[in-house]
Amino acid sequence: MTAAITCRGVCASRGGVEVLHDVDLEIGSGTWVSLVGPNGSGKTTLLHSLAGLVASTGRVDVAGVDPGRARRREIARAVALMPQRPIVPEGTSVRELIGLGRTPHIARFGSETRSDREVVDDVIERLDLEEFANRSASALSGGELQRVVLARALAQQPRVLLLDEPTSALDIGHQQQVLDLVDSMRQASELTVIAAMHDLTSAAQYGQRLVLLDRGRIVADGTPAEVLTAERLQDVYAANVEVLDRRDGPAVLPVRDPGPGER
Numbered sequence: 001m002t003a004a005i006t007c008r009g010v011c012a013s014r015g016g017v018e019v020l021h022d023v024d025l026e027i028g029s030g031t032w033v034s035l036v037g038p039n040g041s042g043k044t045t046l047l048h049s050l051a052g053l054v055a056s057t058g059r060v061d062v063a064g065v066d067p068g069r070a071r072r073r074e075i076a077r078a079v080a081l082m083p084q085r086p087i088v089p090e091g092t093s094v095r096e097l098i099g100l101g102r103t104p105h106i107a108r109f110g111s112e113t114r115s116d117r118e119v120v121d122d123v124i125e126r127l128d129l130e131e132f133a134n135r136s137a138s139a140l141s142g143g144e145l146q147r148v149v150l151a152r153a154l155a156q157q158p159r160v161l162l163l164d165e166p167t168s169a170l171d172i173g174h175q176q177q178v179l180d181l182v183d184s185m186r187q188a189s190e191l192t193v194i195a196a197m198h199d200l201t202s203a204a205q206y207g208q209r210l211v212l213l214d215r216g217r218i219v220a221d222g223t224p225a226e227v228l229t230a231e232r233l234q235d236v237y238a239a240n241v242e243v244l245d246r247r248d249g250p251a252v253l254p255v256r257d258p259g260p261g262e263r
């Protein structure tokens with residue numbers, strides 16, 4: 001398996017403070033890695049370093065591109081990022097917003113071709129967005145917008161897809177639809193997926209591998225069953241959980257300590 005992503009000794013700072021320390025990571029092409037860790041542990045910063053949006057030191061290679069040095073267009077042909085907080089230009093329709101994903105593939109001073117339109121139509125159909133296509137993107141609900149922003153990233157036809165909490169605004173049915181769709185695209189076209197996820201059960205169901213960050217460092221990296229132990233989740237998240245061993249991987253259940261009045 002060829003490596004789609006290599007990080008060696010990667011450090012990154014936000015607001016003048018180093019928040020990602022000495023990250024070493026090698027991810028094979030076509031793999032789904034779920035990136036987990038508490039709030040503020042550095043997941044977004046790592047994804048942004050891979051997308052060339054945050055400066056970092058050390059060595060980063062994403063699908064043969066050094067995101068710290070390459071031109072934006074070259075990076076965008078290799079890597080798509082579905083951001084946690086998308087920016088929607090005022091007055092843009094859903095179709096236009098998804099069409100922006102084709103920009104890195106359109107020749108300079110050129111215009112959208114029939115094949116670009118077909119790619120956009122295809123993702124609109126796969127994500128059931130036909131009824132929204134002509135609506136203003138700024139008038140969508142949070143969950144509808146999240147699916148549109150994923151559609152834009154998929155329309156980019158990247159080799160590496162970076163998802164920053166892709167299902168945080170979705171109901172349980174749309175969560176499954178979106179994650180299944182991304183996984184089927186991964187399998188069909190050797191797409192490499194790194195998804196920052198808070199839902200540890202979903203992270204385990206879809207990720208062949210889990211990488212756990214804590215305070216900017218990788219503290220566990222392995223199969224879901226290796227990474228998700230109740231003891232480790234207590235240590236890293238200060239969470240009281242039970243980990244169930246299920247056919248489709250470990251499931252993490254929060255355990256409520258009854259208050260004194262309920263004991």
Ligand SMILES: Nc1ncnc2c1ncn2[C@@H]1O[C@H](COP(=O)(O)OP(=O)(O)OP(=O)(O)O)[C@@H](O)[C@H]1O
Nearest residue numbers: 014015016019037038039040041042043044045046
């Ligand atoms: N623009 C910024 N200026 C200063 N500090 C920042 C900035 N962006 C992020 N940070 C800090 O960097 C650290 C890592 O943040 P990051 O967003 O990467 O974490 P995360 O794991 O994605 O968190 P969450 O799960 O809450 O989304 C946090 O302490 C955060 O407060």
